[in-house]
Amino acid sequence: MSQLVLRGGMVLTLDDAGTYLERGTVVVDGDRISWIGAAEDEPPTAGDAEIIDATDKIVMPGLVDLHFHTALGKGYNDHLPLWEYLDECWYPLIRALDHDAAYWAAMASYTESIKAGVTTVNDMYRRLDALAVAAEEVGIRAVLSNDIALEEHDLDTLQDNVDAFHRSHGAANGRIQVRMGIEWLPLASPELLRDVRRAATDLGIGIHIHLNESMSEVENSLQRFGRRPTELAYEVGFLGPDVVAAHCVHLSDDEIRMMAETGTSISHNPSSNAKLGNGIARVPEMLAAGINVGIGHDAVECNNSADMFEVMKFASLMHRAQRQDSALMPADLVLRMATRNGADALGHETGRLVVGAKADVILVETNSVEFTPLLRDTPVHLSSHLVFAANGSAVDTTIVDGKVLMRGRQLRTVDEDLIVRETNAAFRRTVARMDVVRREH
Ligand SMILES: [Zn+2]
Numbered sequence: 001m002s003q004l005v006l007r008g009g010m011v012l013t014l015d016d017a018g019t020y021l022e023r024g025t026v027v028v029d030g031d032r033i034s035w036i037g038a039a040e041d042e043p044p045t046a047g048d049a050e051i052i053d054a055t056d057k058i059v060m061p062g063l064v065d066l067h068f069h070t071a072l073g074k075g076y077n078d079h080l081p082l083w084e085y086l087d088e089c090w091y092p093l094i095r096a097l098d099h100d101a102a103y104w105a106a107m108a109s110y111t112e113s114i115k116a117g118v119t120t121v122n123d124m125y126r127r128l129d130a131l132a133v134a135a136e137e138v139g140i141r142a143v144l145s146n147d148i149a150l151e152e153h154d155l156d157t158l159q160d161n162v163d164a165f166h167r168s169h170g171a172a173n174g175r176i177q178v179r180m181g182i183e184w185l186p187l188a189s190p191e192l193l194r195d196v197r198r199a200a201t202d203l204g205i206g207i208h209i210h211l212n213e214s215m216s217e218v219e220n221s222l223q224r225f226g227r228r229p230t231e232l233a234y235e236v237g238f239l240g241p242d243v244v245a246a247h248c249v250h251l252s253d254d255e256i257r258m259m260a261e262t263g264t265s266i267s268h269n270p271s272s273n274a275k276l277g278n279g280i281a282r283v284p285e286m287l288a289a290g291i292n293v294g295i296g297h298d299a300v301e302c303n304n305s306a307d308m309f310e311v312m313k314f315a316s317l318m319h320r321a322q323r324q325d326s327a328l329m330p331a332d333l334v335l336r337m338a339t340r341n342g343a344d345a346l347g348h349e350t351g352r353l354v355v356g357a358k359a360d361v362i363l364v365e366t367n368s369v370e371f372t373p374l375l376r377d378t379p380v381h382l383s384s385h386l387v388f389a390a391n392g393s394a395v396d397t398t399i400v401d402g403k404v405l406m407r408g409r410q411l412r413t414v415d416e417d418l419i420v421r422e423t424n425a426a427f428r429r430t431v432a433r434m435d436v437v438r439r440e441h
Contacts, residue, residue: 003046004028004402008039009054009363012379013353014061014339020379026059028359031173031402036355052407056367057396058382061351062119062360063308064342067208067246067267067296070125070134072097072105072427074300082214082276082302083186090301094126094147095154096433101426102127106134108423109306111414114140116307116392119360119400122244122267122296122346124181124208126156128164136172139405139413141360143346144168145181145208148196153187158195165203175401177205177346184210185229186220193238206242206347209233212255213247214278230255239264244345246296249273249281256282260289265345268337270314271305272298280322283315283329294342295334307392312338316387331387332380363397370394 004027011024013036025042027035035043045051077089097105102125113121120141125131128144135142146156146164161180169178180200182188200207212218212229221229230251233239241263248266251259259266268283286293295315297306315337316329343351350360366374366382370389375381398406405413 001030002402003049004359004399004404005042005045005049005051006054006059006361006363007042007051009057009059010366010376010382011036011353012058012060012382014336015352015354018379022376024059026353026361028361028399028402031359033353033355033357033359033361036353050404052363052397052404054363057363057365058386059353059361059363061339061353062362062398062400063117063338064120064122064294064346064348064351065113065118065296065306065308066122066244066265066294066342066345067269067298068109068113068121068123068306069299070102070106070109070123070131071299071301072101072423072430074304076301078304081216082278083216085276085302091153091155092434092438093430096430096437097126098430098433099127099130101430102130103134104419104423104426106131107138107414107419109300110134110138110140110142111411111416111419112300112306114138114398114400114405115395115409115411116309117362117364117395117398118306118308119362119398120342120346120348120350122208122342128168128178132168132171132176135176137413139400139403141175141348141350141400143177143179143208145179147181147183148192149183149187150189150192155183155187158192158199162199162203165205169205173401179206179208181208184213184217185225185232186217190225190232190236193233193236197236197238200242206244207238208244209246211245211248212250213273214276215250218250228252228255230258234258234262241265242347244294246298247273247278247281248286249279251282251286256285256289256291259286259291263292265292265294265341267294267296267342267345268315269296269298269311270318271311272302274314274318275304276302280318283319284323292341292344293337294345295338308338309386309391309394312387331383334387335383359399359402361399362395364390364394365396368394
């Protein structure tokens with residue numbers, strides 16, 4: 001079994017007790033953390049262990065991007081509101097997507113993420129076979145779900161998602177999982193929600209859905225169903241602890257109560273909500289109600305960066321600006337949302353550094369002006385730098401399932417030049433097909 005020793009770093013475990021080691025070592029055996037302690041107490045290591053000098057680096061859990069879409073069209077359309085953007089850009093593009101384009105889109109998306117310290121993505125997209133191959137090659141932990149919608153919308157069907165489950169769930173040492181994914185209520189019906197819920201329960205897997213993202217969605221739901229989106233999802237028994245509801249920007253008090261009562265997790269995606277002009281979610285109220293809230297970047301079409309350090313900063317500052325309250329959303333809380341809350345939402349043994357857990361770990365370089373001054377004995381100061389001062393380029397090393405995917409910012413599993421070339425070509429091919437698909441649709 002391979003062994004990895006991360007020696008002498010500032011170990012921010014984010015465990016229940018908030019354990020912090022100013023100079024600590026983390027040992028990984030195979031895919032799990034086997035030892036954490038002070039550097040001077042380090043246990044004997046195997047002769048062939050890979051030793052990583054973590055001096056001047058923060059050793060912490062990898063980030064969990066709780067609402068993620070593989071994406072191909074970054075910067076393709078930057079100024080439309082959500083509904084128009086979906087109809088004119090996102091849906092035509094993903095309808096035109098072939099297996100090869102999905103594969104290169106996922107290679108590019110997952111690579112962008114691991115370069116910025118993301119170790120898990122909760123990815124709702126199409127052509128999951130291609131995504132699973134990409135996730136296996138890149139080495140990221142991926143939870144994949146389809147874009148299920150009513151048939152007339154020409155996206156994915158429930159059967160597509162069930163087939164993907166049978167083909168890819170549990171692949172790559174369990175690193176790749178499949179969940180059910182339903183696009184959003186404007187493309188769904190109460191019957192479809194019930195069918196997806198039943199299939200997820202039968203297969204023992206969770207569900208990923210967009211809920212209450214925009215006012216246009218809420219109005220559409222009131223018009224068609226006489227209910228707000230989350231009210232409808234609650235009424236048909238769709239919600240539960242295995243559901244990740246993305247956005248939830250416009251939740252009523254009743255809907256917050258429904259989320260809390262059912263144990264549903266929410267992915268807060270503040271930079272996407274800001275860019276698409278959707279508004280600001282009521283995260284302080286969600287947290288006060290006891291809801292598990294993680295963080296996601298959404299997709300690079302509606303964010304333009306998959307950098308979760310940026311998203312963390314938005315997740316704090318937007319609420320402070322809106323409510324004129326500088327005490328809201330402190331850095332250590334936001335850091336936990338971006339790691340352990342996301343892992344908990346997916347039922348993963350990641351998101352904190354504890355012995356026995358899966359080894360998804362990142363090393364963040366602090367020997368830079370961006371991290372200066374640095375109070376090494378004060379973990380809250382490290383959190384402050386991570387959330388407010390850093391961006392993803394400070395990530396030096398990314399480890400998933402005990403495997404080093406990037407070290408010293410050198411990618412080990414992929415050829416970035418090749419990905420850039422092929423993804424550019426795939427984008428051009430897909431855009432050319434979009435017009436054909438538009439005419440057929
Ligand atoms: Zn989304």
